[in-house]
Amino acid sequence: METCKAKILIVDDEGTARYAMRKALQSISADIKEAKDGQAALELIQSYQPDVVLCDMNMPKMNGMDLLKALASIQSGRAVPPLVVVITAYGSEKIAVEAMKAGAFDYLSKPYEIDELRLVVKKMLDQIALKRENIKLKQEVGKKTGIDIIGDSPAIQQIHRLVDKVAPTDVTVLITGESGTGKELLARNIHRASPRADGPYITMNCAAIPRDLVESELFGHEKGAFTGAIDQRPGKFELAHQGTLFLDEIADMSLDTQAKILRVLEDQSFTRLGGKDVIHANVRLISATNKNLENEIGIGAFRRDLYYRIKVMEIKLPPLRQRREDIPLLANYYLDQFASRHGKPVKRISALAMRRLYEYDWPGNIRQLIHVIEQSVVLAEGEKLTIEDLPFELQQTQTSASGTIDIHNLGAASFAQMKAQVMADFERTIIEKALGETNGNVSQAARLLLMKRQFLQAKMKRLGIAVTRHRK
Incomplete structure (x- = not known):
């Protein structure tokens, strides 16, 4: 069976430099694309999903450092994000070190040796292959050792099929059903079978927390933000970064809190209560409720825009009867x-x-x-x-x-x-x-x-x- 080729993206404003790198990497079995500046690369990355990015530091429109930061933001949800090598002018080691602090895998100083370029790229591809193999093995172990939804009925078989389709993606999931049907177990299974399985799985029962404390639980707070806030505390969204947040009984939230959750889902960022710093969190949201949300919308208790945002996929758990x-x-x-x-x-x-x-x-x-x-x-x-x-x-x-x-x-x-x-x-x-x-x-x-x-x-x-x- 033919294996998928690795994807390499070369980003440089000089055509001759891009041509030289492409020719040097011809001996590596890879699919190679080019971008003439950081802005063009950013647009291409969304659809191309490269494994390796070779990026020059000095470019018009968007330089290598800005591209690196943008790449870290938009690709953080991938199971194996692309590895980046920055290419700097001779004597720019300080800039290269800053780039590595920002997330670059390695750097090359011009003029570099062709063998050096090939060696770095091969090392990156080997590391990516190893990461993917580890993820695959952990997912297989998770499927064998985790507690599953028990049953052979047609309804449960259909739910298993839905989980197989939904888990590998990053879409929001709404689980509905009566109390006691296993909504939290299903949410945990989706997380365990997803690319985020190595990340945190954070849960919160919205009905079990007083309404005036829900926002503090979700978004965290700074010291002195309110009476009793004796120290800084991260919220559920912050704790769930690179993982999954399960919000049980989401219909019990106030409309104000619902509006704030909607903004977090759209922007992937928020501020702690009493804070000014913007915190970025890459989180997959799974919600659950035993209420009919369409009825809740009808009586003005739930936001329609949030409803559509949290139920890209809905899974209905049947009652035991x-x-x-x-x-x-x-x-x-x-x-x-x-x-x-x-x-x-x-x-x-x-x-x-x-x-x-x-x-x-x-x-x-x-x-x-x-x-x-x-x-x-x-x-x-x-x-x-x-x-x-x-x-x-x-x-x-x-x-x-x-x-x-x-x-x-x-x-x-x-x-x-x-x-x-x-x-x-x-x-x-x-x-x-x-x-x-x-x-x-x-x-x-x-x-x-x-x-x-x-x-x-x-x-x-x-x-x-x-x-x-x-x-x-």
């Missing part, structure tokens, strides 16, 4: 987690208890399910979590398999949904019984149920039935 097929997977996952944490011998959930978990509407969503499983694991005796270990409100849930369905109280469930639920309950009960009688032997259980082994395994996966729970 709308993806019931994921409940067995979630319940078994957290059963294992809490049994290990609390030193309990619980290995599986009884068919009746799982049925009650499946039927319950979960107003608190996954957060409530986690609480229920932990409480039940602590109360359980022996290797099986039974219906008696569940909280009282779940023990009272009407079970569809027992023939006690109240047709006047089906809520939003359709006939097809109720039928699917009854079938799933039946399948789970009979499969678990067969596995119990065969000590967890899938082949023997399949023969007992008169079905193919592969078909049984597919059903077990869909229903979240773990064979290890039935082995003595």
Whole structure:
């Protein structure tokens, strides 16, 4: 497979100098473009995205130092920003040192040796390749070791596909959904799979902070900015520089604070409360809310311009009651987690208890399910979590398999949904019984149920039935 060529940009106002550098670098497998001054280079950099910039210091319109500073600002969001070599006149080492302080990788003094130029460029390309490889490895490790959104339902599979598309970009993301659906976990996963994964991940719950302190938390403050400000303190935007800022419950912010966030997103800069210095912060913003922001806009509680700015991409997390097929997977996952944490011998959930978990509407969503499983694991005796270990409100849930369905109280469930639920309950009960009688032997259980082994395994996966729970 052919690898992508490195991109080199030569910036010099003298055509002969550009030609000489291009000819000297012909032996390097690279795509080379030229710019005759700093302003032209700045415009080209936006679309060309070079890996290496060879830049003369003395040029019209925009000199090398100004280009270097501008480049540092506009390219700071890239996973691997371009490396810059400045080229100075003989005896201008002091200027070259200043350029390196401003972010240049190296410098060359005229007249330079061709081999010296090639050596510096090769060193830069090697370093860029190494950085990219490290980022790739860390992202792969992150995908394998991080906590993911658990579920095989179509809704969760679609969310996984969206994350795969959104994470590598720098667009703002708005995550919506009821409380307890996993919005913060999803935001963390997006950060972990992004080019900013090595940068900070800063969170702030806007509803948990008094309104008069929100701006101080976001933008920081100087000493003496207000009563109680005994020292200088950086804000969330400053702390999240080169990383991700997650603002949970963003709808709870005042309109004044919303206006200031909009300006930060547009300018990538702000000042601390009580301060005068402009602070630049390159931050990716992920927001979340359990409110309908369009309704909030309608009543004048949320700014329309900020709404469009924070939701370049929107991801809607469904409530647990709308993806019931994921409940067995979630319940078994957290059963294992809490049994290990609390030193309990619980290995599986009884068919009746799982049925009650499946039927319950979960107003608190996954957060409530986690609480229920932990409480039940602590109360359980022996290797099986039974219906008696569940909280009282779940023990009272009407079970569809027992023939006690109240047709006047089906809520939003359709006939097809109720039928699917009854079938799933039946399948789970009979499969678990067969596995119990065969000590967890899938082949023997399949023969007992008169079905193919592969078909049984597919059903077990869909229903979240773990064979290890039935082995003595």
